[in-house]
Amino acid sequence: MKISELSGETSRLSGLNNINIIMGRNGAGKSRFLRDIDQKARRNEQEFHVRYISPERAGSxxxxxxxxxxxxxxxxxxxRNRAVNQASDFKSASATLFSDAEKLYLRRLSDIPEIRNDPTRNFKSDRLSKINRLLTNISLELGNTDYEFRSLSDHRVIDPSQISSGESEAVTLAAEIIYFFDTLDLEKFNVLLLDEPDVHLHPDLQARLGKLIISMLDEFKTHADIIAICLSTHSSPLVCSLAASPYxxxxxxSFAVNEISLKPASDELRKIAPFFGHPLSLSLSEDVALILxxxxxxxxxxxxxxTSQGLIKVFPVLAGSVDQQSQLEDFCVNLLNTLYDNPVAFSLRDGDGATDSLQHRLPLRRYRLRCYAIENTLLTNPCLAAMGITWEEFVAAAEKWPGNNQTHSDLKLIAELVKSKDRFRHKKIKKIRQLICSIVGCKKPWEVVVGQAIGALTKEDLENSNMLIDFLGEEMVSNVIFGNVINS
Structure with missing residues (x-):
């Protein structure tokens, strides 16, 4: 049932793709445009399944x-309740819908062998984890009777009304997006209308919301012909995050114009998006690009x-692969000198078993981790301290762990780790990185642990050195974390 356009009583949107971004100045009529499409699609319910998400979403x-x-x-x-800005109890309804999404997911789990027979897939991994990837200080977890928010620092329960407006918006939008996909009507054309989803979200959150939308489309790509997401936005980070996708x-x-002709995002936009997708950070704190x-x-x-509370002034740029990292490095070297008087940018690669240094290509400074990958730093003393333990305490816990996990697939790898002389510094540990946290009872995602340890580094640590700095590389830490860059 693939269609190429949507129309309202006075509005027309042509060139339809799976993700359709509508941009325009304040007062241009973007919200009226989406609502017009929503109202007509609802009247044609035999053909369309449509959901409209209003801006300024109120409640907890x-x-x-x-x-x-x-x-x-x-x-x-x-x-009716959501057909206006500042919809009352919007977020309460979202929480109810997400609870329904859990039931629908469990039904899919029961009905679809591909999901049921995969031990790595469940509601927590497929749905809750997507929401928690948006969050940095809290997590949404399954409680005894309802969902509950917990602090990542001490795991205490937080009342939903006490979390930040940005976190509340992110959770609500993610729940709505997930619910839309889990309630697709395979006999109709499914339309999700998102009116300014970037409201109240930090640029990082806006970009991560874009990745959530793309990940859900990837999961339901077999039904791509019957899915269209239309969103209005002023957000460069959200546009640039979404523009990385072929969808x-x-x-x-424009003012007084009710026809919008959509055009596919260009390769050029996708290429420059990572560098210009974080304008707020660039304008306010002069953050430096860090290609990862x-x-x-x-x-x-x-x-x-x-964690550094503004001391680390970088914005991460995601390459996605070694080849793309090289392309972004080339682009950075060629462009930065034409934009800035004294440009600085960084690129950081995995060690992948190599120990040689990379040559700088000024204004780009290139570094290689002094360990296999960033997760290997999890086993350094500062990262273990961020979990509240020492290496000796980890070893003791890891030696006891097999007693209750005798059939676990990673028993051998954990046993090897305990006996290793360099804590698997140059060995791939991707399979067990979250297991390392679990063994010692740490509820934080491993990325949070490592990020907190890096953000807590001080210049005194650099002067005296420590294990984490050794794994990261002293020159990289000096320049990227502490800004000790000398242009030459």
Whole structure:
């Protein structure tokens, strides 16, 4: 049922793709445009399954009995309540919908052998983890009777009304997006209308929300012909995050013009997106680009920048592969001197078993980790300290761990780690990186642990050196973390 356009009573959106970005100045009528499409699509319910998510979403992400009653008694209540800005109880309804999404996922788990027979897939890994990738200080977890927010620092329960507005917005939008995909009507054309989803979100969160949308489309790519997400936004980070995907087209809404012709995102936009997708950081704190090989590294350095409370002035740029990292390095070298008087940029690669240094290509300074990959730093003393333990305490816990896990697939690897002389410094440990945290009872994602340890480094650590600095590389730490760069 693939279609190429959507229309309202006065609006027309042509050149439809899976993700359709509508840009335009304030007052250009983007919200009216989306609502017009929403109203007509709802009247044609035999052909369309449509959901509209309004801007300025009020309330707290916790289920509310009154909201549940209203939704149960009146099928149109949710749509009417959300047809305005500042929709009351928006987030309470989102929490209810996410609870429904859990039930629907469990039904899919029961009905689809590919999911049921994969031991790595469950609601926590496939759904909750997607939401928690948006968050840095809290996590959303399954409680005894409802979802609950917990602090990553001490694992205490936090009332939903007490989390930050940005975190609340991120959780709500993620829940709505997940619910949309888990309730696809395979007999209709499914449309999700997102009106300014970037409201109240930090640029990092905006970019990560884009990645969540792409990951859900990847999961449901077999149904791509019946899915269209249309979003209006002013956000460069969100646009640049989404533009990395082949699913994306972009159009502009002008004043008094009710027709938008979408065009696929260009290769050029995808290439420059990582450098210009974080304008807020660049303008306010003069952050320096740090090109990284993968998403794991990106999350670590985002956490490190936050933990340092502004002392680490970098914004991570995700390459995604070694080849793309080389392309971004070339692009950086060729462009930066034309934009800035005294440009500086960094690139950090995995060690991958190599120990030789990389040659700088000024203004780009290139570094290689002095360990296999960023997760290997998890076993250094500062990272273990961030989990509240020492190496000796980890060894003791790891030696006891097999007693209750005799059939675990990684028993041999943990046993080898305990006996290793260099803590697997140059060995691939991707399979067991989160298991290392689990063995010692640490609830934090491993990326948070490493990021917190990096963000807590001081110049005194650099002067005296320590194990984490040794694994990262002293010159890299000096220049990237402490800004000791001399242009030459």
């Amino acid at each position: 992400f916790q289920r509310n009995g009154n909201v549940l009653t209203n939704m149960s008694r009146d099928a149109e209540w949710l749509q 994306v087209s972009i159009g502009t809404k 090989e993968g998403e794991d590294d990106e999350r670590v350095w985002q956490q490190a920048a936050r």
